[in-house]
Amino acid sequence: MSRPTIAAVARAAGVSVASVSRVLNGLPATEEMAERVQRAVAELGYVPDSRARSLKVGRTFQLTLAVADVGNPVYVTMMRAVEEVVSAAGYRLVVTTTGPDVVDEVALVRGMARGYADGLVISPLRVDDDLIKSIQECDVPVVVAGNVPARAGVDTVRANSPKGMLLAVEHLLTTQRHKVAFVNGPVDTVPGTARSKGFTDAMKANSLNPVAQVEADDFTFAAGREAGRRLLDQLGLETTQPSAEGARAPGGEASSPSSFPAAGGGGIDAVIAANDLLAVGVMHELAARGLRVPDDVAVIGMDDSELAEQSFPPLTSVNLGSAERGRRAAELLLARIEDDTRTPRRIVVQPSLSVRRSS
Amino acid sequence: MSRPTIAAVARAAGVSVASVSRVLNGLPATEEMAERVQRAVAELGYVPDSRARSLKVGRTFQLTLAVADVGNPVYVTMMRAVEEVVSAAGYRLVVTTTGPDVVDEVALVRGMARGYADGLVISPLRVDDDLIKSIQECDVPVVVAGNVPARAGVDTVRANSPKGMLLAVEHLLTTQRHKVAFVNGPVDTVPGTARSKGFTDAMKANSLNPVAQVEADDFTFAAGREAGRRLLDQLGLETTQPSAEGARAPGGEASSPSSFPAAGGGGIDAVIAANDLLAVGVMHELAARGLRVPDDVAVIGMDDSELAEQSFPPLTSVNLGSAERGRRAAELLLARIEDDTRTPRRIVVQPSLSVRRSS
DNA sequence: GTCGTCTGTGTAAACGATTACAAGAACGAT
DNA sequence: ATCGTTCTTGTAATCGTTTACACAGACGAC
Numbered sequence: 001m002s003r004p005t006i007a008a009v010a011r012a013a014g015v016s017v018a019s020v021s022r023v024l025n026g027l028p029a030t031e032e033m034a035e036r037v038q039r040a041v042a043e044l045g046y047v048p049d050s051r052a053r054s055l056k057v058g059r060t061f062q063l064t065l066a067v068a069d070v071g072n073p074v075y076v077t078m079m080r081a082v083e084e085v086v087s088a089a090g091y092r093l094v095v096t097t098t099g100p101d102v103v104d105e106v107a108l109v110r111g112m113a114r115g116y117a118d119g120l121v122i123s124p125l126r127v128d129d130d131l132i133k134s135i136q137e138c139d140v141p142v143v144v145a146g147n148v149p150a151r152a153g154v155d156t157v158r159a160n161s162p163k164g165m166l167l168a169v170e171h172l173l174t175t176q177r178h179k180v181a182f183v184n185g186p187v188d189t190v191p192g193t194a195r196s197k198g199f200t201d202a203m204k205a206n207s208l209n210p211v212a213q214v215e216a217d218d219f220t221f222a223a224g225r226e227a228g229r230r231l232l233d234q235l236g237l238e239t240t241q242p243s244a245e246g247a248r249a250p251g252g253e254a255s256s257p258s259s260f261p262a263a264g265g266g267g268i269d270a271v272i273a274a275n276d277l278l279a280v281g282v283m284h285e286l287a288a289r290g291l292r293v294p295d296d297v298a299v300i301g302m303d304d305s306e307l308a309e310q311s312f313p314p315l316t317s318v319n320l321g322s323a324e325r326g327r328r329a330a331e332l333l334l335a336r337i338e339d340d341t342r343t344p345r346r347i348v349v350q351p352s353l354s355v356r357r358s359s
Numbered sequence: 360m361s362r363p364t365i366a367a368v369a370r371a372a373g374v375s376v377a378s379v380s381r382v383l384n385g386l387p388a389t390e391e392m393a394e395r396v397q398r399a400v401a402e403l404g405y406v407p408d409s410r411a412r413s414l415k416v417g418r419t420f421q422l423t424l425a426v427a428d429v430g431n432p433v434y435v436t437m438m439r440a441v442e443e444v445v446s447a448a449g450y451r452l453v454v455t456t457t458g459p460d461v462v463d464e465v466a467l468v469r470g471m472a473r474g475y476a477d478g479l480v481i482s483p484l485r486v487d488d489d490l491i492k493s494i495q496e497c498d499v500p501v502v503v504a505g506n507v508p509a510r511a512g513v514d515t516v517r518a519n520s521p522k523g524m525l526l527a528v529e530h531l532l533t534t535q536r537h538k539v540a541f542v543n544g545p546v547d548t549v550p551g552t553a554r555s556k557g558f559t560d561a562m563k564a565n566s567l568n569p570v571a572q573v574e575a576d577d578f579t580f581a582a583g584r585e586a587g588r589r590l591l592d593q594l595g596l597e598t599t600q601p602s603a604e605g606a607r608a609p610g611g612e613a614s615s616p617s618s619f620p621a622a623g624g625g626g627i628d629a630v631i632a633a634n635d636l637l638a639v640g641v642m643h644e645l646a647a648r649g650l651r652v653p654d655d656v657a658v659i660g661m662d663d664s665e666l667a668e669q670s671f672p673p674l675t676s677v678n679l680g681s682a683e684r685g686r687r688a689a690e691l692l693l694a695r696i697e698d699d700t701r702t703p704r705r706i707v708v709q710p711s712l713s714v715r716r717s718s
Numbered sequence: 719g720t721c722g723t724c725t726g727t728g729t730a731a732a733c734g735a736t737t738a739c740a741a742g743a744a745c746g747a748t
Numbered sequence: 749a750t751c752g753t754t755c756t757t758g759t760a761a762t763c764g765t766t767t768a769c770a771c772a773g774a775c776g777a778c
Contacts, residue, residue, distance in 0.1 A: 005765085006764065006765065007765095015727080017766090018727070018729080028725080028726075030725090030727095033727080047470075048764085048765070049414075049763090051413050051473075051764080052414050052733090052764035053764080053765055055410045055414055055733050056733050056764085057767095060410070064453075070429070070435045070454075071432075071665060079429055079456075080429070092455070092475075093455070096452065110406070111406075113362065114407065115409055115734095116409060116421075139361075280669050306430060306580065310636075310643075311670070312642065312646065312671040313671075365735060366735095375757065376734090376735085377759080378756090378758075381737090388756075388757085389755090389756070407734085408733090411733070411735035412734080413735090413763095414736095415734085415736045415762075416763085
């Protein structure tokens, strides 16, 4: 026996389908009518079919959040924020993951035309003209949590990486660190380029020269660890521990306990990573070479995700406002659903620094 | 101008809607017909409406995965596995989060009757009769990634926590640790009770007495840290560091460097946590009190999530097979969608131990 | 008593696709 | 030439809702 339809309910209650629909949607009806319908609904266990409903009314009351990698803790922060505001507005949030490829992002945006949801928040890792075009042509509202050119004419809310980089560099200066290396993510990504530029600018602004700079293959822990390996190799730092024993604690007793910053750092006394995951990867590699964090080298991450407090030592991280970005993006989306003619807004949320023990 | 419908395409191509639908679905048609339709489709940028389609054909080609907490890294492992299987089968995966409350889980399952998706994989934290009933009555296939009673008669794939606990305890014995404490999650959750029982049984089987046992409020990092605090307080361990300076590294130089296990552990030389997040929380608290991991106390987590390798020191963790559980759950779901009459299967996947440096 | 609201209910037409069925065209066999 | 296949295409019904419209009864005002 299949699901009861509204017609079955109408029959059971001895009324018309229109009446059933009306009481279910809270439109005026007599006491008796309401009661008969309620009873029939309860009896049959009727639940309206959202597909039919949304076909008719043209809305699904679902919103989609698309992220590149569910394993990146910055997205869980953002996800939580988005969830909170959209569910308060009576929408269901569904999350889908696109993977790192731009073509998959484009496919996803195009797919929204099938009517899966009433709106989309997308946080794209890579952006090209196809993606922008697909967003512009998309017939459901889209807001981008990230950086796309202003000429795209879409609602965006993005972080201020350059400012964030400035905070990081200045913090290092205040704590007497001058020899800083940078571990970036893939430079063909939007955050990758932004943070690269932000880093060089911030260094320049403080008349510092980067000691070294490497690019990870990905914004992941494994890539960070690998990039850290390349970085330290490049600086001529041999692994001090036999690999059998593995790494020592970052704050451990390796090298001289009284050593001043930079004593064992092989030419660096700080590294900034484009991402918390990368930062943690780097910390592991530092530890594997017997370098202490923060004693020998300070490490600063970006995103200030949950991972930053969970890592050891807890990671100083640039808070790029992922929660606020999520919240604002969701609000923008709701506003645009309300009124599609409003002129696109470009919100940028300001960073702050969460100082923890890694610096 | 709104989205073009199939009727618009038919008009533009000068053919009937049936023909358009047919070529779009790959049914036989003449060369010329196919070409005319394709052209019109391309010209108008037509994309079929999935709501209308699924209303008619009765399938959405979407599958839902519901998890309690997106911040728990064990779910990202599972999510990845599920995603892989279902997308290979031509389904879209959407993820929703239920929160820790059982009533929200019930609401979600009931809501599936609205036809959001063709099937559901749910990993419930708490299970009660309402939830079981809702799953049984659900008119779309549901598979549970977790433990529900056999009498429920639903497809399940679950972990073998008792066996996992055995692995953990035996590993500790092999490494000469006998004074072990247990940090559990909330005992009113399914994993909470399973792991509690698993722990006591495993200890008994090795004729060990637990030194202490605490229950965290939640399966989160913060709750783990707090539970660790209670545990160590209970053992009479004062914080050795002034709070201003904060914690030391778990492998740091606090207490005598030559100390043998248990030297500074205040009556314990190992703690098993029900979860990687809890384990990491406990490690932080240990560090805050100047206890070294693994020198003073070994720590073992469960789930072997990405966090286990990211933590410092890397966490020895019981691999409860979350990836395989995800994969099997997805396969079960696909099979049941194929044939709803098959008798429910109850798969249990076996654990293994990932030994890392925390033990 | 008649007329004009006003309310509540029912009938039927959408929404945008798929698909059963019928009808026409083409073609070979008789 | 006629008939029967086969193949392609079109017409219209259908999925389960919502909602515009019509309609009937109640009610107050004149």
